[in-house]
Amino acid sequence: MFLNTLLCFILFFLRQSLAASTTEPNEFTFNGFTGANLTLDGFASITSTGLLMLTNTSKEKVGHAFHPSPLYFKNLTNGTVFSFSTTFVFGIVSEDPVFSSFGLAFVISRTKDFSGATGSQYLGLFNLSNNGNSTNHVFAVELDTILNPEFQDINDNHVGIDINSLRSNWSYTAGYYADETSMYPTNLSLISRKAMQVWVEYDGEEMMLNVTLAPVPMAKPRKPLLSETIDLSSVFLDPMFVGFSSSTGPATAFHCVLGWSFKMNGAAEDLNYSLLPLLPSIKSTAKSKVLEIVLPIASAALVVIMIAMVVYFVRWRNKYAEDLEDWELEYGPHRFSYKDLFKATKGFKDKELLGIGGFGRVYKGVLPSSKLEVAVKKVSHESRQGLREFIAEVVTIGSLRHRNLVQLLGYCRRKGELLLVYDFMSNGSLDKFLYDQSKPxxxxxxxxxxxxxxxxxxxxxxxxxxxxxxxxxxxxxxxxxxxxxxxxxxxxxxxxxxxxxxxxxxxxxxxxxxxxxxxxxxxxxxxxxxxxxxxxxxxxxxxxxxxxxxxxxxxxxxxxxxxxxxxxxxxxxxxxxxxxxxxxxxxxxxxxxxxxxxxxxxxxxxxxxxxxxxxxxxxxxxxxxxxxxxxxxxxxxxxxxxxxxxxxxxxxxxxxxxxxxxxxxxx
Structure with missing residues (x-):
């Protein structure tokens, strides 16, 4: 009995000595990440402005960033987990303001090596075979922007507490309580392209976990968004690593962390907003035709230019003319302009043709503003009967989200044609691989x-x-x-x-x-x-x-x-x-x-x-x-x-x- 007690004391002393030999690994603050010593893998990088960018515009990719030093979370004498606190400022900047990629997560893990993990809905943490395994020893707070029914997600804009799985143990729609008396939180859009701050605080004695979210530069709300009792003693196996993980899917987004503070057994230091880097901006490639017209310097030249403008406008209108009725105005976000689709498909050229079916021709395109790859299907709609109901159903279907459905992004109408816009699938249709002998x-x-x-x-x-x-x-x-x-x-x-x-x-x-x-x-x-x-x-x-x-x-x-x-x-x-x-x-x-x-x-x-x-x-x-x-x-x-x-x-x-x-x- 005495030897066992002595051995525990020696192990405790050695671990404390190891922790003390590092440069305060139990507490750190990054107001921007310029010169920061982080372990990065995948597509994670630190920009010249000090922005930690977990992903970029590459599709189906992952990115990880971890503090390099291991942390000891458990009390050797009784096996309980120490209190800890962290706060970070993040931003999700999707290429398209309506359609985003998958989100990001703050992670405490037994390992920094996630080479076997899958991207997309697994956020670079797990894969199909190990998702939900108790041997993972992973705790995460996810900021999820896609609804995945297989994980029983509540919606496509939520904060979740995950233990060894992407099926959140607790989750709530992203938002914040304006004051302690508020019954319902004010909603926040995780893909708003704006900076937001998260506080994750764990009380080891009470085993109480609080997760709070707020827009920057708002002070921390007094009432957390999520407050749950969790025993993390079986999840944490010392030492553990803290960091972030993120992934993209068919759509892309910049998943960024601007600042990060962490402390064991105490409140994490406040971040200095004035020192934080800016989020990346999405620049539109569309150019105004007005800027391409030289201002007239003489009355004669003005007349010539105006005549030319009228002729040009008439031709332009005829080229890109499309059908638009008053009742369609409510479907604005789901309606594409014919001009954009014409440019995306290079004028519906045969070289962009993906296939011909019984109900229309399908073309590959790249949207000029977002650079999103799409498939555009042209369907005849010579009969106006039931068209309004059909468009309403197209818009409704466009709101559906599932990893095994091709996303219907929207539509356009022009001169007896209905154009349906879908996500582009790089490997084409399944029948080609079943019947085309040239395919593998x-x-x-x-x-x-x-x-x-x-x-x-x-x-x-x-x-x-x-x-x-x-x-x-x-x-x-x-x-x-x-x-x-x-x-x-x-x-x-x-x-x-x-x-x-x-x-x-x-x-x-x-x-x-x-x-x-x-x-x-x-x-x-x-x-x-x-x-x-x-x-x-x-x-x-x-x-x-x-x-x-x-x-x-x-x-x-x-x-x-x-x-x-x-x-x-x-x-x-x-x-x-x-x-x-x-x-x-x-x-x-x-x-x-x-x-x-x-x-x-x-x-x-x-x-x-x-x-x-x-x-x-x-x-x-x-x-x-x-x-x-x-x-x-x-x-x-x-x-x-x-x-x-x-x-x-x-x-x-x-x-x-x-x-x-x-x-x-x-x-």
Missing amino acids: TLDWATRFRIIKGVASGLLYLHEDCEQIVIHRDIKASNVLLDNEFNGRLGDFGLAKLYDHGADPQTTNIVGTMGYLAPELARTGKATTITDVFAFGTFMLEVACGRRPVESAGEDESLVLVDLVVKNWRRGTVVAIRDPRLGEEYVAEEMELVLKLGLLCSHPLPMARPSMRQVVQYLQGDATLPELSPTYLSISVVELLHNDGFDDFMSYPSSSTMTAASVVSGGR
Whole structure:
């Protein structure tokens, strides 16, 4: 007993001596970072003005900045965590004032090495496999500007307290309390391009954590934005490192720290605002035409110039003329000018053409003001009927945020054309990698990740949005791949919205043959279940590398569902997989995808699962039910015939319908 006590005393003395040998590592203040000794990695840098810039305008990148000296947070005698306090001034300057990248986080971590972390929504701290692991030993206060449903984010502008995971234990919309009597905080926009200050204070005895936010140069509010009781003793393993982490996604932003102060067992020193560097400014590249006109110096020259101006203006107006009605004024932030889109696509030149679909041509463009890469789709809208409702739905869809959806940024109207503007996906559409032999073969892990990603995006559209969104055109050519080959569902030109609990209205039948649910021809109602049908066909398409319907000669067609069913009945269902995969696949996952694809494409709507069930099956959170060979009996087939389904089925025979439902038959 005496030896153990003596050993603890010696360790405590050695650790205190080590801490004392450094230059006061337990307390530091940076009013700007000129000459600061910080450990930087990724895209983090210190500018000539002393600004700590965690990220720049590079996409899908990370940046870290840590104080180089380790800190000891725990009391050796009882294992409790010491009190600590920190404050920092930060700013997020996005290239586009409406669309931002991911945010930044103050971090206390067991290590400074985050080389295995992922950017985007993981903020450069974790990755898909270790997010949520108790062995991470990471505490963070996140300033998050993107809503990620997989982390159960409350919105796209919040402050969160994270422990070993990006799923915040506590979070609140960014803001501050003007005084202690205020019931609700005043909101702050994290992407306002303005400097803001954060205070993070932990009382070790009370185990109370306070997080406070305020605009600069406002004094610290008396009432914190977040105040929670947290025992950090299991999170902190001495020594620990303190610093910042940030990341960008498809959109970019400067994530900056202007000043930083930290102190152990005391209040962090106040920052001197007059010494802090300025945030970077976003310069517009648009030039006023007025400045390009030389002022007249004589009356004769003035007349000539005015005539020239009139001619030029008429031609300019005709070149960039667009349709604009009074009711569209409320959609200003979501409406792009035709002039900007014309310049972005270099006049819609063929060399900028990305592809041609059944509903329009798609061009690559770079917006002149923000330099944001976009895809512009030109769709004909010669009929004015329902246009106003359609535009309202486009704007509503543009407000949706999910990592597996291609962001619909807005629209423009001109001379019988509707132009839809989307985020640009660098790797193009999924169908090119399935059918173009010149493209590299996608391995099974990538395909399975794409299927799960699209399923997650559809679940968000069906259940997690304010209104239900029916996509109506799910297929491989409408699934786009970002630079990391993550699948994102795009092309919302045919999407329909309706309120939760409401009955969807009958509409024109739109979509792509092979993906259309059989009941659409009879009812004309697109629902979440008709989307599930199309998603089932999509799963089979990705697993097998074959189109839903293929020509097999004169007046004959091969239906993919038929082929999967035949192999399933023989007990060799995985044999129908894409031959380019060879033996490099996970048999259990392949069988799950094929089996679930058949269930989703069941001809009876009530037999199909919801997207929430589909996601649970794919994630392994629920077991796919085993269906008996008699699940779809002869009487059910007759019922389909009596209801008129056989007249509209996309399958060539009723025997296909019977077999397609026998998911576990033949095993």
